[in-house]
Structures are given as structure tokens and as C-alpha cells.
Amino acid sequence: MTDTSPRASHDHETHAAHQHSADHDADGQAEILDLDAEVLAEYIDSITAWLPLGAGPRHIVDLGCGTGAGTFALLQRFPHAKVTAVDTSTSHLHRLLEKARTEGLADRVHTVQADLDATWPDLGTPELVWASASMHHMADPDRVLRRVRDTLAPGGLFAVVELAGFPRFLPEDAPEDRPGLEERCHAALDGHHAEHVPHRGADWGSMLTATGFTVEAERTITVNIGPPHTGTVGRYALASLRRMRSGVARTLTAEDLTALDHLLDTDSPHSILRRGDLTVRTERTVWAARRA
Numbered sequence: 001m002t003d004t005s006p007r008a009s010h011d012h013e014t015h016a017a018h019q020h021s022a023d024h025d026a027d028g029q030a031e032i033l034d035l036d037a038e039v040l041a042e043y044i045d046s047i048t049a050w051l052p053l054g055a056g057p058r059h060i061v062d063l064g065c066g067t068g069a070g071t072f073a074l075l076q077r078f079p080h081a082k083v084t085a086v087d088t089s090t091s092h093l094h095r096l097l098e099k100a101r102t103e104g105l106a107d108r109v110h111t112v113q114a115d116l117d118a119t120w121p122d123l124g125t126p127e128l129v130w131a132s133a134s135m136h137h138m139a140d141p142d143r144v145l146r147r148v149r150d151t152l153a154p155g156g157l158f159a160v161v162e163l164a165g166f167p168r169f170l171p172e173d174a175p176e177d178r179p180g181l182e183e184r185c186h187a188a189l190d191g192h193h194a195e196h197v198p199h200r201g202a203d204w205g206s207m208l209t210a211t212g213f214t215v216e217a218e219r220t221i222t223v224n225i226g227p228p229h230t231g232t233v234g235r236y237a238l239a240s241l242r243r244m245r246s247g248v249a250r251t252l253t254a255e256d257l258t259a260l261d262h263l264l265d266t267d268s269p270h271s272i273l274r275r276g277d278l279t280v281r282t283e284r285t286v287w288a289a290r291r292a
């Protein structure tokens with residue numbers, strides 16, 4: 001029977017509004033993930049090349065794969081491997097599969113939609129599990145680490161890639177009317193993250209060791225790109241600061257928020273897209289952990 005009560009209608013509208021906002025959020029994140037993959041491609045390549053893997057793995061799992069930055073880098077690095085790409089977001093997985101089809105790689109990619117905090121899907125016995133910028137999103141990362149340990153083939157490798165913080169794009173004395181604005185945005189966002197993403201910046205090496213992994217190697221990669229830069233860097237900076245705005249709007253001063261809005265206004269002479277002095281400054285750390 002169909003429930004047509006006002007309450008059900010309200011629930012339906014609330015659900016529809018929530019779904020719309022979730023879809024919008026997923027689209028915003030997908031754009032940033034794609035730009036991140038493009039801008040940082042050579043750094044991701046250097047990480048996959050560095051992994052202590054003897055024979056190339058045949059089965060790889062990409063946990064929290066997003067739109068496939070790691071999946072495609074791994075498929076390229078290990079030409080005999082198939083990748084199981086897992087994410088909670090159906091729209092990210094859809095986008096990943098579309099790309100795989102376009103690049104003629106669909107037969108080497110299998111997608112699994114799962115919330116890894118809720119149910120652990122059957123992922124076979126991979127020789128490599130890769131988790132880039134996803135472990136800190138888990139509600140209970142220790143439980144996920146145990147699941148990965150039990151899923152890996154004996155002697156298999158778990159590669160955890162994490163970021164210390166989001167990239168910086170503007171020079172420290174920019175913009176001219178509000179120098180240091182970007183750092184103040186990050187400081188404002190840190191409070192938001194401490195509440196909503198408490199495992200960001202966790203000590204993954206110790207947590208892996210405590211779960212019974214042997215951490216064979218750890219490496220921090222410092223990224224410092226441009227100027228000069230390509231248009232992709234401008235779009236990456238624009239998309240990232242746009243997304244950041246929603247997290248900091250209530251905390252920034254009115255003057256800072258106005259200056260941020262000028263940077264985000266692509267018709268403004270102050271638009272971030274018009275700046276020739278943008279950089280991408282960030283760090284990624286990778287832990288290579290072996291299952292005994």
C-alpha cells in the first residue's frame with residue numbers, strides 16, 4: 001500500500017532534497033577527484049612504481065576508489081592485473097566505469113558498491129589492496145584495517161596513501177586586499193574537519209603495525225607544481241576553493257568571505273582563473289604494509 005500521509009510526503013520530499021544535495025555533493029567531489037588525478041598523475045605514478053612488489057599482482061582492490069585515480073594508475077602499472085574498485089558512491093563508480101569503457105579497460109575493472117563501515121563485501125584474495133585518501137573517511141578505521149588484513153593473500157601488500165592537508169594554490173601574500181586568506185580558510189576548515197573527519201592525519205604506520213602488518217616502507221612525497229601552470233591547475237584551484245567555501249562560510253570574517261567570493265567569481269577580474277601565480281603545494285604519504 002502507498003502511504004500518502006503528509007508525514008510520508010514530507011519524508012519523501014526530505015529524502016528527495018537530501019538525495020539531490022548528496023548527488024550535488026558527489027558531483028562536486030568527482031570534479032575535484034578527476035582534476036586531482038590529472039594534476040598529480042606523475043606523483044601517483046611514482047608511488048605505484050615505488051611499491052615493494054616482486055611479481056606484478058594479478059588481483060588488486062582499490063578501497064574508496066572514488067572516480068578511479070588509483071584504479072587507472074594501477075591498471076597501467078600492472079598490465080596483467082584486474083582491479084576491484086570499491087566505493088560507497090554509485091555515481092563515482094558509474095563515472096569510473098564510463099572511463100574504463102572509453103579507455104577499453106572495462107574487462108579489467110569490476111566495481112563493488114559498499115559502505116565499508118557497514119558490510120564488508122566479498123573481495124576475493126587480492127595480492128594488493130590500495131586505499132588512497134579514503135581510510136581517514138572510515139568511521140572505524142581499525143576495523144577496516146583488520147578486514148583488509150584478513151582479505152589479503154598471504155604475503156600481500158596494503159598500500160595506504162594519505163594527505164596531510166588539502167593543497168595550497170595561492171601565494172602566501174595573496175590576494176592583494178586580504179593577504180593570507182587561503183591559510184585562514186584552511187584554519188577555519190580544520191575545526192570543521194576535526195569534528196567531521198577525525199581520523200585525518202592519524203598515525204597510520206602505528207595503526208597498521210598494531211593490526212599485525214609489517215610496515216616495510218614509508219615515503220612522503222612533496223608536490224610543488226608551477227607556475228607557469230596549465231589551465232587544469234586553475235580549474236583544480238577553483239573547484240577546491242569552491243568546495244571549501246561551504247565549510248568555512250560561517251567562520252570567516254565578512255571581509256575574507258567577500259575576498260573569497262571575488263576569487264570564485266569567474267567573471268571578476270580577481271577570479272582565481274586569471275591568476276598566473278598559482279601553484280599546487282601538497283604532500284602525500286604512503287605506507288607499504290605486508291601481511292605476514
Ligand SMILES: C[S@@+](CC[C@H](N)C(=O)[O-])C[C@H]1O[C@@H](n2cnc3c(N)ncnc32)[C@H](O)[C@@H]1O
Nearest residue numbers: 064065066069087088115116117132133134137
Ligand atoms: C577523498 S576520496 C578519494 C578517492 C580516490 N581513492 C582518489 O584517490 O582519488 C574518498 C573516497 O572514499 C569513499 N568512501 C568514504 N567512506 C567510505 C566508506 N565507508 N565505504 C566505502 N567508500 C567510502 C568516498 O565515497 C570517496 O570516493
